Amino acid sequence: MKRILNIVICFFFLAAFSSCLKDHTIIGPDSPGAVKHVVEFLNPAVISSSTGNPTPLYVFSYDVVPSAKLTIQVSYSGGEVAPNDIHVKVTTDSNGVKASNVEQKATRIPLPDSLYSTSSMDIVIPKGQKIGTLTITISPNKFDLTKSYALGLKIVSVSGTTAPISGNFGLIVVAVGAKNKWDGLYKVTGTFKDLTNATFTDAYPKEIGLTTLGAKSDGYYDKGLNGGMYGYRFMNGASGTYFGNFAPIFNFDDAGNVVSVSNYYGTASQNASTRDAAIDPAGVNKMTFDSNGKPKEMNVSYFMLQGGNIRVKITEKFVYVGSR
Numbered sequence: 001m002k003r004i005l006n007i008v009i010c011f012f013f014l015a016a017f018s019s020c021l022k023d024h025t026i027i028g029p030d031s032p033g034a035v036k037h038v039v040e041f042l043n044p045a046v047i048s049s050s051t052g053n054p055t056p057l058y059v060f061s062y063d064v065v066p067s068a069k070l071t072i073q074v075s076y077s078g079g080e081v082a083p084n085d086i087h088v089k090v091t092t093d094s095n096g097v098k099a100s101n102v103e104q105k106a107t108r109i110p111l112p113d114s115l116y117s118t119s120s121m122d123i124v125i126p127k128g129q130k131i132g133t134l135t136i137t138i139s140p141n142k143f144d145l146t147k148s149y150a151l152g153l154k155i156v157s158v159s160g161t162t163a164p165i166s167g168n169f170g171l172i173v174v175a176v177g178a179k180n181k182w183d184g185l186y187k188v189t190g191t192f193k194d195l196t197n198a199t200f201t202d203a204y205p206k207e208i209g210l211t212t213l214g215a216k217s218d219g220y221y222d223k224g225l226n227g228g229m230y231g232y233r234f235m236n237g238a239s240g241t242y243f244g245n246f247a248p249i250f251n252f253d254d255a256g257n258v259v260s261v262s263n264y265y266g267t268a269s270q271n272a273s274t275r276d277a278a279i280d281p282a283g284v285n286k287m288t289f290d291s292n293g294k295p296k297e298m299n300v301s302y303f304m305l306q307g308g309n310i311r312v313k314i315t316e317k318f319v320y321v322g323s324r
Helices: 007-013 094-104
Strands: 037-041 057-062 068-078 086-092 122-125 131-138 149-159 171-178 184-194 206-214 217-222 233-236 239-242 248-252 258-263 275-279 286-289 295-306 309-322
Touching (some): 068 086, 068 122, 086 131, 094 149, 094 171, 184 295, 258 295
Antiparallel strands (some): 086 122, 086 149, 122 131, 149 171, 184 309, 248 258, 258 275
């Protein structure tokens, strides 16, 4: 069971917090009024949404290949195995995608039927087991890289058990995307100069994911920052910190040149920190590739702007480590 919710705890915290999830069922044989089991989706990946968001979100990125597999599992969660075959009916849910978009401030669209297939949306949890599996075949080579896709998946009915459908994990959203040719995991070194504060220094080396945000655009995703987020990390004396509302997006041309740098969190007028990004034209600003077509190395120079002025100068070298 991924989350055990206690009604009393949620009651006392509800006035101050909105992070108590909607399923108030108590699971456990020793809890008065408790149910022993629920039917729910298992986490198909590391969850990307916070506990404050009622719609669980998971993110998958695929190489640009004709066929890739997305494995979804449902669970008979609790202390015992299924006493008989349990049949779980799943359907796609575009409203789940819409809800997740509101929570994540995203613009994903439901994955079109032409971009995936499955033999059945009915899952069986076999007698004596706890898990049933649904396999969805994705076609990443047909993705429009200028769009962001997601599948909303919802458990709509269960037969063969009186266990209820989980209120927390009866609906999930799975974001799916294809990787452009710059996408990957990189070791990053470089220089950093904050023109307003000399106590701010660099935090290199870093391990940074360049994540596909468009056909020729990749975002700066730091797995070492708050468990993983888009952001630029540095040192304030001996302590690590980062700039709010700032993470570079590198925009390429077909030859691998970095033609511009923008801010993941929008322009100065679109975020509370009035921050933006711009390329330093004096830099090398280019990605090179190995003979096998894989990225090799990127050298780039760019600025963080604040209030329309250059505040930070950054020069970085990205050495390709492998796929994300």
